[in-house]
Amino acid sequence: MRILLIDDTARKLGRLRDSLSEAGFEVLDETGMSIDLPARVQECKPDVVLIDSDSPGRDVMEQVCMITRDLPRPIVMFTDEHDSGIMRQAIQSGVSAYIVEGIQSARMRAILDVAMARFEADQKLRAELHEREQQLNERKRIERAKGLLMKMKNCSEEEAHTLMRRQAMSRQQKLSQVAEQIIAMSDMLGE
Amino acid sequence: MQDDRSPRSDALAWVAGSDGPEKSLLNIGYLPLTDSASLIVAATQGFAQPYGLTLELHRQASWSALRDRLLNGELDAAQGLYGMVYGIHLGLGAQRTPMAVLMGLNQNGQSLNLSAAMQRAGVTDGKSLAQRAHQSGARLRFAQTFPTGTHAMWLNYWLAAQGVHPVRDVESVVVPPSLMVQHLEAGRIDGFCAGEPWGASAIEQDQGFTLTTSQSIWPDHPEKVLSTTAAFVDEYPNTARALIMAVLDASRFIDQSDENKRGTAQLISGEDYLDTPATTLLPRMLGNYDDGNGRIWQDSHPLRFHGGGQVNMPYLSDGMWFMTQFRRWGLLRDDPDYLAIASAVQRLDIYREAADALGIAVPAANLRSSTLTDGVVWDGTNPAAYAAGFALDSHNPSDLEQAP
Numbered sequence: 001m002r003i004l005l006i007d008d009t010a011r012k013l014g015r016l017r018d019s020l021s022e023a024g025f026e027v028l029d030e031t032g033m034s035i036d037l038p039a040r041v042q043e044c045k046p047d048v049v050l051i052d053s054d055s056p057g058r059d060v061m062e063q064v065c066m067i068t069r070d071l072p073r074p075i076v077m078f079t080d081e082h083d084s085g086i087m088r089q090a091i092q093s094g095v096s097a098y099i100v101e102g103i104q105s106a107r108m109r110a111i112l113d114v115a116m117a118r119f120e121a122d123q124k125l126r127a128e129l130h131e132r133e134q135q136l137n138e139r140k141r142i143e144r145a146k147g148l149l150m151k152m153k154n155c156s157e158e159e160a161h162t163l164m165r166r167q168a169m170s171r172q173q174k175l176s177q178v179a180e181q182i183i184a185m186s187d188m189l190g191e
Numbered sequence: 192m193q194d195d196r197s198p199r200s201d202a203l204a205w206v207a208g209s210d211g212p213e214k215s216l217l218n219i220g221y222l223p224l225t226d227s228a229s230l231i232v233a234a235t236q237g238f239a240q241p242y243g244l245t246l247e248l249h250r251q252a253s254w255s256a257l258r259d260r261l262l263n264g265e266l267d268a269a270q271g272l273y274g275m276v277y278g279i280h281l282g283l284g285a286q287r288t289p290m291a292v293l294m295g296l297n298q299n300g301q302s303l304n305l306s307a308a309m310q311r312a313g314v315t316d317g318k319s320l321a322q323r324a325h326q327s328g329a330r331l332r333f334a335q336t337f338p339t340g341t342h343a344m345w346l347n348y349w350l351a352a353q354g355v356h357p358v359r360d361v362e363s364v365v366v367p368p369s370l371m372v373q374h375l376e377a378g379r380i381d382g383f384c385a386g387e388p389w390g391a392s393a394i395e396q397d398q399g400f401t402l403t404t405s406q407s408i409w410p411d412h413p414e415k416v417l418s419t420t421a422a423f424v425d426e427y428p429n430t431a432r433a434l435i436m437a438v439l440d441a442s443r444f445i446d447q448s449d450e451n452k453r454g455t456a457q458l459i460s461g462e463d464y465l466d467t468p469a470t471t472l473l474p475r476m477l478g479n480y481d482d483g484n485g486r487i488w489q490d491s492h493p494l495r496f497h498g499g500g501q502v503n504m505p506y507l508s509d510g511m512w513f514m515t516q517f518r519r520w521g522l523l524r525d526d527p528d529y530l531a532i533a534s535a536v537q538r539l540d541i542y543r544e545a546a547d548a549l550g551i552a553v554p555a556a557n558l559r560s561s562t563l564t565d566g567v568v569w570d571g572t573n574p575a576a577y578a579a580g581f582a583l584d585s586h587n588p589s590d591l592e593q594a595p
Contacts, residue, residue, distance in 0.1 A: 035334075035366055035379055056367035058255035059337050063365040065284045066338040066522070077285065088263040096259065139240040165236050169454035172461030175237035 001103075002026045003111065004046035008034055009055050016050075019114050034060045038067065041075065048108070049075070049098040050115055053091050061098055073100045078108060090116055138176045145179035148186045212243045212430040220249050220257045220269035223465045224368065225387040225472055226297045226415045227270055229496045231459050233441035241440075242433040250464070253367060254337045261420065262288055268434060270296060271418030274513045278339035280536055281514075283522055289421035292510060292537050293435050294503045294545075296415040296442070300475065300494025301345060301405035302390035305382040306375050310400050315484055317353040320402070324355045334366035334374060334383040341414055344516045345405045346384040351583040352408075352565040358520065358585045375399050386414075387494070388471045394483035395471055401482040406492035408564045411501070413509035424538060431538070435545035439503055443551070446497040452476050500551040505537040508558040508571025515569075515578035521585040529574035 003025050005017055020027045028044055030037070034057030041049065041064050051058060061077075068074040078087060078097040086109060090097065093116040099108055142164075149160040168178045219234060221227040233239055234246035249266060251257040254275055260266040262279070271292070277283075280290040305314060314323050324331050333350075335342040347357040357363060366374050368385045375383065375398045382402065383389070393399040405412060417438055424431045445455050453469075456476055460469035474481070478493030495502055510533035517523040539557060546553045558571035569577060 034370075035364055035374060038364070053256055053259070054252045056252050056370060058253035059367055060365045062255050062284050063338045069284075091259050091263060092265065096255075138245060142237050142240065166454060168236060169232075169458040172458050172463070174235040 006051040009052045141179045145182040212433045217267040220266040229442040238441040239437040268419040272340040274339040293417040299406035332362040342384040400484040410492040442497040507533040518578040526575045
């Protein structure tokens with residue numbers, strides 16, 4: 001079984017390559033520019049292509065899939081319906097797999113297990129999920145800051161809202177961050 | 192403390208009631224493009240909170256990653272390429288999954304750009320390009336952003352209108368938008384079709400010029416959409432409507448004034464979003480075009496996000512057009528039931544409720560009529576005949592194999 005390992009992001013894939021080799025797979029590295037992928041795939045005829053889920057080269061692989069649609073061994077994204085669980089897990093852990101049709105999903109699973117163990121789990125997305133409580137507070141904070149600003153500037157609600165939004169956009173911040181700053185400032189001034 | 196500028200007081204009433212969103216935190220995916228402005232503004236500038244929503248933005252490195260995360264539920268909704276959404280719905284290059292287009296996000300503002308080498312060789316218009324493409328020797332190589340994407344369709348449509356067969360006469364490759372200028376500079380491609388800021392960026396770096404804009408191919412053409420899965424809409428209908436309202440509000444805000452567009456450019460230029468100087472983004476957002484080849488003009492159909500609701504209405508004819516082009520270029524082997532599919536994907540029902548609640552005009556007709564660059568009229572009434580009626584097409588599957 002021949003695996004093409006596409007390494008075009010900052011993630012370190014060196015150990016993945018070794019692990020796959022140790023597990024008895026033939027591993028080819030591709031570190032060139034993604035534009036050459038279609039030619040590279042045609043040339044080395046891999047059974048499996050592994051690529052970082054966050055690689056910009058992903059969209060190039062889509063073209064490879066589209067082109068091979070009418071060939072005897074089309075390359076498809078690994079989306080075996082019975083294995084949607086492992087696919088989801090793989091994408092979340094940062095690896096996407098394209099396979100030649102006909103490869104047994106059990107063999108594919110073995111490869112993905114190795115790959116997933118080696119890819120850094122993508123915790124970022126989960127870490128960004130805020131608690132529901134916090135979201136509800138966001139709106140209250142914006143309202144509170146608006147009220148403080150109206151008092152400080154002796155202006156209308158609409159003017160206060162416009163001032164806050166202008167500040168947020170020019171500083172590339174969220175409106176809720178600006179609200180936070182107004183509240184902090186007001187606390188400090190003993191309002 | 193009510194905000195009386197918009198019908199928000201009504202909106203707040205239903206947020207608390209049984210019509211309130213079933214889900215309050217939504218993960219929204221987007222790519223770093225000027226077209227993403229309304230999503231970024233909606234998520235960060237307090238446009239979603241009045242409707243009981245918090246939007247978390249997630250920048251994606253590719254359309255494939257965005258699609259996979261949308262399909263596996265990591266993203267609740269996302270910026271979508273029209274063609275990509277229909278590609279997924281039809282099972283082209285992806286597991287067939289019923290999809291939903293909630294609203295249009297923007298019209299116009301994409302461009303076809305050629306390299307500085309082509310410019311020096313005098314290839315600066317359709318005629319000289321057609322001559323060059325038909326010469327023997329190395330085939331010209333053009334990049335677009337996704338096999339079923341809008342840019343592939345604009346590129347194909349324009350080339351064919353010049354008499355250049357986009358599959359047989361030139362080579363078409365996929366390159367991520369952010370790498371276009373780098374590939375142009377390295378001489379790996381002769382031109383590319385993508386969204387801004389990449390055209391303006393190529394000119395700024397003296398690597399190329401704008402040959403044509405997408406709005407000159409189709410004035411006020413549909414471009415990015417707000418997309419999700421049909422399953423999401425079925426499970427969270429109130430959330431979908433609240434999301435449309437938030438993004439409609441943000442879209443209206445951006446188009447309201449040049450001052451708001453300046454603020455928007457400044458916001459989205461930030462490193463968390465597009466990470467591109469505002470000075471590169473702003474001119475084309477304001478319709479001030481410089482093609483990098485001596486022509487400077489104020490465009491009459493620049494990038495727009497709202498247009499009084501014209502931009503946001505998910506016309507059935509807009510959705511059908513992409514299927515006609517899939518058919519034309521051989522991505523679909525047979526004519527699908529154009530109208531039935533578009534009626535299922537374009538969520539006019541929810542869009543209408545959201546727009547009505549905000550006092551935004553909803554056109555009575557679900558189809559619109561446009562004249563494209565080759566003089567052909569598209570009005571959605573006979574899609575199969577339209578798809579079959581072009582002089583240049585590609586109904587032979589072997590054309591696709593030649594592509595790379």
